[in-house]
Amino acid sequence: MNLFEFMYENRSELATQTLEHIGLTFGSLAVAVLLAVPLGVWIARRKGWANLTLGIAGVLQTVPSIALLGFLIPFLGIGAKPAILALFLYALLPILRNTYTGILSVDAAVKEAALGMGMTPRQVLLKVELPLAMPVIFAGIRTATVINVGVATLAAYIGAGGLGEFIFGGISLNNPNMISAGALLAAVLAIIFDQLLAFLNRTPLRRLVRTAIPVSAVVPFFALLYFVPQWSSSGLRIAFDPEFAGRTDGYPKLAALYKLNLNTKILNHGLLYRAAAEQEVDVICGYSTDGRIKAYDLTVLEDDKNAFPPYHCAPLIRKELADAHPELAQTLNLSAGRINDSTMTLLNYRVDFNQEKPEAVAKDFLQQLKLWKPNRKDGGEKLTIGSKIFTEQYILAHLFAQLIEGYTDFDVTIKTGLGGTKICFDALQKGAIDLYAEYTGTGFLVLLNPSQTEINQLITDGPALYDYVAKIFPEKYNLTWLQPLGFNNTYALIVKKELSVKEKLQQVSQLAKLQK
Amino acid sequence: MIAVKNLTKHFGTRTAVHDLSFHLEAGQTLALIGSSGSGKTTTLRMLNRLIEPDSGQIFINGENVTRQPLEQMRRRMGYVIQSTGLFPHYTVSENIAIVPDLLQWEKSRIYKRVNDLLEHMGLPPAEYASKYPDQLSGGQQQRVGLARALAADPPIILMDEPFGALDSITRTRIRREVLQLEAFKSKTVVMVTHDIEEAFEMADVIILLHKGKCQQMGSPKELLQQPANAFVSDFFRNQKLQLEWSIYTLKDIFTQLSLQPFGENGLLVPIETSIQNTLNLLNENTVKTAKVKLQQETRYFDIPTLLNAQQDLTQHESV
Numbered sequence: 046m047n048l049f050e051f052m053y054e055n056r057s058e059l060a061t062q063t064l065e066h067i068g069l070t071f072g073s074l075a076v077a078v079l080l081a082v083p084l085g086v087w088i089a090r091r092k093g094w095a096n097l098t099l100g101i102a103g104v105l106q107t108v109p110s111i112a113l114l115g116f117l118i119p120f121l122g123i124g125a126k127p128a129i130l131a132l133f134l135y136a137l138l139p140i141l142r143n144t145y146t147g148i149l150s151v152d153a154a155v156k157e158a159a160l161g162m163g164m165t166p167r168q169v170l171l172k173v174e175l176p177l178a179m180p181v182i183f184a185g186i187r188t189a190t191v192i193n194v195g196v197a198t199l200a201a202y203i204g205a206g207g208l209g210e211f212i213f214g215g216i217s218l219n220n221p222n223m224i225s226a227g228a229l230l231a232a233v234l235a236i237i238f239d240q241l242l243a244f245l246n247r248t249p250l251r252r253l254v255r256t257a258i259p260v261s262a263v264v265p266f267f268a269l270l271y272f273v274p275q276w277s278s279s280g281l282r283i284a285f286d287p288e289f290a291g292r293t294d295g296y297p298k299l300a301a302l303y304k305l306n307l308n309t310k311i312l313n314h315g316l317l318y319r320a321a322a323e324q325e326v327d328v329i330c331g332y333s334t335d336g337r338i339k340a341y342d343l344t345v346l347e348d349d350k351n352a353f354p355p356y357h358c359a360p361l362i363r364k365e366l367a368d369a370h371p372e373l374a375q376t377l378n379l380s381a382g383r384i385n386d387s388t389m390t391l392l393n394y395r396v397d398f399n400q401e402k403p404e405a406v407a408k409d410f411l412q413q414l415k416l417w418k419p420n421r422k423d424g425g426e427k428l429t430i431g432s433k434i435f436t437e438q439y440i441l442a443h444l445f446a447q448l449i450e451g452y453t454d455f456d457v458t459i460k461t462g463l464g465g466t467k468i469c470f471d472a473l474q475k476g477a478i479d480l481y482a483e484y485t486g487t488g489f490l491v492l493l494n495p496s497q498t499e500i501n502q503l504i505t506d507g508p509a510l511y512d513y514v515a516k517i518f519p520e521k522y523n524l525t526w527l528q529p530l531g532f533n534n535t536y537a538l539i540v541k542k543e544l545s546v547k548e549k550l551q552q553v554s555q556l557a558k559l560q561k
Numbered sequence: 562m563i564a565v566k567n568l569t570k571h572f573g574t575r576t577a578v579h580d581l582s583f584h585l586e587a588g589q590t591l592a593l594i595g596s597s598g599s600g601k602t603t604t605l606r607m608l609n610r611l612i613e614p615d616s617g618q619i620f621i622n623g624e625n626v627t628r629q630p631l632e633q634m635r636r637r638m639g640y641v642i643q644s645t646g647l648f649p650h651y652t653v654s655e656n657i658a659i660v661p662d663l664l665q666w667e668k669s670r671i672y673k674r675v676n677d678l679l680e681h682m683g684l685p686p687a688e689y690a691s692k693y694p695d696q697l698s699g700g701q702q703q704r705v706g707l708a709r710a711l712a713a714d715p716p717i718i719l720m721d722e723p724f725g726a727l728d729s730i731t732r733t734r735i736r737r738e739v740l741q742l743e744a745f746k747s748k749t750v751v752m753v754t755h756d757i758e759e760a761f762e763m764a765d766v767i768i769l770l771h772k773g774k775c776q777q778m779g780s781p782k783e784l785l786q787q788p789a790n791a792f793v794s795d796f797f798r799n800q801k802l803q804l805e806w807s808i809y810t811l812k813d814i815f816t817q818l819s820l821q822p823f824g825e826n827g828l829l830v831p832i833e834t835s836i837q838n839t840l841n842l843l844n845e846n847t848v849k850t851a852k853v854k855l856q857q858e859t860r861y862f863d864i865p866t867l868l869n870a871q872q873d874l875t876q877h878e879s880v
Contacts (some may be wrong), residue, residue: 158646161609161719162660162709163635176650 048229051222052285058211061373063160063230064270065206068261069125070193070238073132073269077189078264081137082182085144086504095145102138110199117315118203122325123312128197128205135196136189143185147178165455174376175281178561180246187242194235198227198474202313203440204320207235210311213555258302281559283307284328286314289330294354294504295536302352303553316530318539327544328556332435333386333537336393344545345386346538349552353536356486358389359529360445366479374527375447376452377456379416381528389532390439396436407443418451425454431469432461437534441482466491474522484534498526507533562587563608563717568617570608570773574691577603579773581617582811585766587716591749594757600773601753605721606789609635620715626835636660639710643722645702647694653679653705654690662711670766678708681742700731704738711744720752724759734772736762755799761807762837769793782808805875807838811853814870815860827861836871840864 052059066267088095110131117127151174159169175182201209208227215223289295290311299305301485307328312320322341331338332464333345359379367374392410395401411417430445432438439461446457463469465485472478489495489503489510503510515526538553545551548559562744569580578600585591592600606612608619610631619626620646626634633855639660647656654675661671679686682704703724710718724732736759740743754760761781763879769784769792776796777789785804788794797804822854827850830839843851843864850863862870 060722152649153642154642154644154646155648157611158640159638159648161635161638161642161646163663164659165632168663219856273831466732526801 047220047424047425049075051225052229055211055226059208059226059230060204062208062210062227063234064201066194066197066231066234066268067206069128069132069197069200069205069207070190070234071264072125073129073193073197074186075264075268076129076133077136077140078186080133081140081185082144084142085182086148086174089145090149090549098317099138099145099326102141105134106138109136110196111202111313112368113314114199114313115319118316118319118323118325121254121324123316123320124310125200125205127203128207132196132200135449137195137531139185139188139192140182141185142179143181143188147185148183149172150181150533151214173549174220183242183246187246190238190242191235194231194238195353198231201311202285204310206310210287210516213313214311217286221290223291247537253283272320279327280311281307281556283328283329284312284317284326285309285401286317287534288310288314299538299553300468300528302350304559305557307556312456321539321541322345324541327540328500329539331537331539332534333533334532334534336390336395336397336436337558338539339387339390340392340398342540343540344542346545346550346556347552348535348537350504351507352553354486354490354504354512356484356535357507357511357529357532357533358384358482358484359511360442360480360527361471361473361483362480362525362527363476364519364523364525367527368387370453370455372453373449373455374447374525378416378528379448379452380411380444380530382531383414384530384532386532389530389534392440393436396440402412403439404443407440407447411444411447417447418449421452422454423456427457427532428455428457428480429465429478430459431472431481433460433465433481434462437481445480445482458528462494472522482530483526485510485514485526485529486535490519493517493521496504562589562622564620564623565592566618566620568604568607569615570600570607571615572611572774573612573635574621576773578614578770581768581770581773581775583766583775585749585751587749588747589770590752590763591766592760593751593753593768593770594634594755595762595770595776597755598772599770601770602721603773604770605719605751608719609640611766618726621696630856632870635770636663636713637717639713639715639718640704641710641718641720641723643725645694645706646708647702647731649694650689652693653684653697656694656705657709657712659709660715664713666713675708675764676713678744681744682708684708684774689827696718700735701847703727703735703775707739711742711748714744716749716751718748720750722753722755725755732756732759736855757797758803760805761804762835769796803837805871806840807835809836809871809874811839812834814867814874815853815855818870818873825861827863836867839867 084098088098111135113131113194114127117130121127121130128503153179155173156169159173164172197207200207201213208231211223211227212231214220215227234451251438285296290309296309300307310326312326312329317331318337318341319337320326321329321343331376337343362373392406395406396403408417427451430442432442441459444461447453451458457543458536460472463472463478469478469481469483470492473481485507490500493514503513511526511529518524518526538556540550565581567582568578569576581604583591587759590591594602595601603612606613610626616802648659657678658671661674666674673765675687675690679689681739683702684701689697689701689866690738697705703726707723723837727735754761764781766778767781767784768778771792777784781804784793785797785801785808788797789829808834811830814836815832828843828848830851830853831840832853832855834842839851843849850861852859
């Protein structure tokens with residue numbers, strides 16, 4: 046499918062996003078003009094404040110946009126409000142600085158003549174300074190507009206819509222058409238508005254003063270466009286990250302299986318949990334063992350129709366080593382089935398939010414299970430445990446290490462931070478590490494590259510999938526899956542606990558009843 | 562009309578104007594002269610309170626200006642500055658209409674006034690009314706600036722180097738035009754200039770300032786002939802002859818000296834005309850001889866006679 050076919054096919058979504066984009070740009074611009082122009086005039090009068098004010102506006106300009114958006118969520122929630130505030134802050138500096146410069150650059154003789162003829166300071170401002178500074182102020186507004194068209198793509202991170210939805214969705218899904226469609230329209234918008242303002246900027250001063258009034262009326266009109274697509278929305282507020290919303294085993298599969306037709310927003314993955322915690326949205330997507338579920342008092346909806354692929358976690362070990370030392374498998378299987386989803390969530394929570402060390406959390410947990418034993422022997426045979434770079438993997442690596450050192454003579458070292466799946470797996474195959482914690486879904490989908498038929502057969506059945514990878518891996522890679530730990534770290538729909546209690550919402554299939 | 566008492570202004574530690582007092586009758590023209598930094602512009606700008614004095618009072622028609630509402634007070638004073646200060650976004654007629662607008666005159670009255678003034682200034686309204694300042698020459702801009710100051714017919718005109726931005730030929734021409742304007746003749750004028758000739762030609766009273774202090778106040782003739790101190794005589798030394806041409810009139814010459822009659826015809830020149838202006842008139846009309854009417858008789862003269870007579874007169878008076 047080429048780009049234009051794609052755009053034609055998605056024209057209604059693109060139109061919605063374009064309207065939202067224009068609305069966000071001009072909504073923030075209107076607020077920025079209303080504030081920055083008077084402020085610019087004021088600092089032109091009190092030069093002592095000019096450096097401070099321009100300095101603050103300059104600092105705001107340098108705050109990374111995504112950080113700013115994240116910072117605003119606790120105060121303003123998600124959606125248009127924080128997006129417009131952030132865009133407003135970025136538009137502030139160019140308008141402020143140009144107003145200040147414009148007012149200061151008005152010919153001193155003209156101002157002197159105006160005062161000398163008996164104009165009041167207010168008349169001097171309205172009849173002389175502002176009209177004469179207008180071209181410079183306009184240039185500032187033009188700069189701010191172009192900046193805002195660009196930054197407004199980031200509004201998609203906080204559920205405010207706009208063309209960023211396609212751009213970031215396209216990036217997550219590696220879909221060039223989606224990226225290009227969003228980016229192309231954003232670029233076209235930037236060019237149109239820039240040229241429009243450039244045209245106004247070129248019109249002679251005297252006519253410009255007369256056009257300034259209709260133009261300032263058009264800006265709020267454009268801002269209202271934002272709300273056009275939203276008139277139709279109501280019911281449950283649902284937000285997904287771009288990847289989940291787009292990938293075939295994510296929301297599309299869920300929607301088909303459960304017959305859902307939800308009104309969803311797109312939100313940056315890092316902001317989803319916060320948004321649910323602040324009750325800005327009712328349902329989000331996430332991962333079932335994420336520590337934030339516990340931290341923000343959320344709860345996972347049961348995937349009662351098995352829409353999501355199972356990602357049961359189990360130690361993956363070199364077959365030669367496991368065969369040579371059967372005590373290793375015996376030892377590690379002590380923890381098999383002992384960690385369910387909520388236990389893993391709690392362990393993650395302790396590291397992420399209580400700032401405890403993974404090592405200490407692992408030890409504490411083993412002690413609770415009465416499995417912990419002190420190090421049996423120093424200076425024994427070497428064994429290396431790997432981990433990918435996220436909390437759960439760090440905890441599991443330490444848990445395995447403490448078990449092995451307590452029950453066998455091995456001397457364990459841990460290599461954390463081996464990046465993603467591919468790095469851990471290669472390291473294991475080459476013998477650089479001896480074992481790490483892997484997930485069945487990942488082992489199947491990423492490492493085995495199964496055919497579509499195999500996927501369809503196995504992907505919904507957790508135990509069958511484990512049996513399948515446990516059978517294939519020793520033959521194909523000379524690696525052995527030990528027994529699963531119990532939890533399933535997969536996609537999940539997550540809601541606030543209060544809502545779950547209030548609406549008796551525990552399973553995904555119940556969502557269908559709540560949808561409008 | 563204007564009375565200034567003990568006016569003083571400091572900028573930081575520098576004294577811009579020190580204890581200046583003067584008095585000006587209605588219809589008189591006062592020129593403030595002196596080198597750069599002598600305080601002449603500061604003095605002018607204190608009159609319409611663009612600069613507030615540190616001490617001293619200014620009375621206009623017996624009223625203390627600091628007690629009057631600032632804007633109303635300024636609207637009763639025309640204000641002309643060197644760089645014209647015309648509003649670049651206003652047309653010529655809009656510029657002239659500024660003060661009448663502020664005074665909320667009727668539209669038709671403003672329209673008539675603006676057109677009359679343009680007509681008098683030699684800027685036909687049909688051609689110039691809707692032009693913008695940047696479409697005019699320097700001289701035309703200056704005339705518009707002057708028309709703007711005169712628009713609401715204020716009794717007082719303040720002028721800061723009104724012709725300073727013009728080349729010397731244009732300057733002389735516009736100065737003459739202005740002096741002949743009926744609208745201008747009745748005004749009480751305070752002007753600042755660095756052009757001594759201009760001051761001598763236009764002013765009834767001159768104040769020579771140096772470092773903020775008044776060195777001498779008086780008529781042009783007094784300053785030239787009875788300098789109060791060495792600074793005053795030094796100030797005029799280089800231009801003395803030229804200046805004498807503007808202070809002596811034909812009347813001075815023909816009543817005080819007996820001249821050899823010369824010729825039998827020539828251009829008729831009014832007896833109150835200064836020597837400088839007589840020379841200008843003869844030049845402009847490209848004639849060599851002129852006549853002037855005394856009480857009973859008519860006297861004829863040419864340029865060399867006139868200049869010799871003036872030198873005699875200087876010697877005669879200084880004896």
